[in-house]
Amino acid sequence: MLWEARFLLKVQNLVYIFEEGEFIAMKKVAIFITLACVVMISPTVLAQDWQPAGDNWIEKWWGLDLVTETGGFTTSAGVDYLSEGSGGVISNASVSTRDGAGKTANIILKSPTNGALLGWSIVNINVTDQFNISSSHGADGNVIRDVTWHGIIAIISPDDRTTTMHPAHDDHAQIWINGEQVYDNSVWTGGAQSVTTPTEIQLKKGENFLHFKCGESGGADYVNLHFEPTDTDLLIAPTKDNIFLNVLTPVEPKGKLATQWADIKRQ
Numbered sequence: 001m002l003w004e005a006r007f008l009l010k011v012q013n014l015v016y017i018f019e020e021g022e023f024i025a026m027k028k029v030a031i032f033i034t035l036a037c038v039v040m041i042s043p044t045v046l047a048q049d050w051q052p053a054g055d056n057w058i059e060k061w062w063g064l065d066l067v068t069e070t071g072g073f074t075t076s077a078g079v080d081y082l083s084e085g086s087g088g089v090i091s092n093a094s095v096s097t098r099d100g101a102g103k104t105a106n107i108i109l110k111s112p113t114n115g116a117l118l119g120w121s122i123v124n125i126n127v128t129d130q131f132n133i134s135s136s137h138g139a140d141g142n143v144i145r146d147v148t149w150h151g152i153i154a155i156i157s158p159d160d161r162t163t164t165m166h167p168a169h170d171d172h173a174q175i176w177i178n179g180e181q182v183y184d185n186s187v188w189t190g191g192a193q194s195v196t197t198p199t200e201i202q203l204k205k206g207e208n209f210l211h212f213k214c215g216e217s218g219g220a221d222y223v224n225l226h227f228e229p230t231d232t233d234l235l236i237a238p239t240k241d242n243i244f245l246n247v248l249t250p251v252e253p254k255g256k257l258a259t260q261w262a263d264i265k266r267q
């Protein structure tokens with residue numbers, strides 16, 4: 001699209017510089033580019049293969065490599081590994097906003113526990129597996145312990161609404177939505193699909209971001225989340241075909257970051 005736009009800009013410039021002057025040419029080119037974006041981009045956005053919401057357990061997350069050697073969930077719950085590992089560029093709260101979530105595209109964290117380098121990628125969880133914290137990162141749940149799992153989803157809502165989220169977790173789960181912590185429960189829920197504390201949340205029209213952190217000490221290790229049966233109109237990313245940041249509307253240009261987002265506008 002860019003190549004085509006530049007080409008037409010050159011052609012039209014040549015024509016209009018001679019005929020009507022540069023100002024008019026630029027104005028027409030701007031209109032052309034705007035129309036081209038509307039025509040070419042809108043179908044792409046609508047065609048995304050979103051994860052279903054409603055009361056489906058969410059299978060795909062934008063996940064950080066496991067933080068290891070945490071000393072267990074009692075310790076890890078009090079540590080912001082995202083902030084410490086990034087020198088404050090992101091944090092537990094900030095990655096539940098579009099700005100912070102966007103920055104994960106460019107950030108490798110250095111774990112404050114052992115210096116390991118941690119990156120973000122699409123993570124698939126087996127929603128029936130009581131060791132899905134481990135298995136989602138290719139580790140053996142029977143042996144792994146003292147790790148912390150971090151995952152982000154985007155939730156695109158057609159309206160402002162109050163609804164209920166249903167988290168399952170082993171062990172200590174903390175959840176942030178749109179920059180605010182909404183959940184803090186140190187007690188494992190008793191099964192990969194067992195929920196003890198359904199929690200009312202607010203979603204706003206458009207994009208919402210949710211960050212799920214779970215600290216594991218030993219034994220079973222799992223995370224899971226679903227919304228309400230009435231929430232089937234919510235759209236969840238990562239999409240079923242593993243797109244996360246590129247389905248979101250772009251942030252204001254901030255140096256390199258802007259190139260990591262789709263260079264398109266939804267409307």
Ligand SMILES: [Ca+2]
Pocket residue numbers: 170171188216217218219220221
């Ligand atoms: Ca456990």
Ligand SMILES: [Ca+2]
Pocket residue numbers: 134141142143144145216217218219220221
């Ligand atoms: Ca375990």
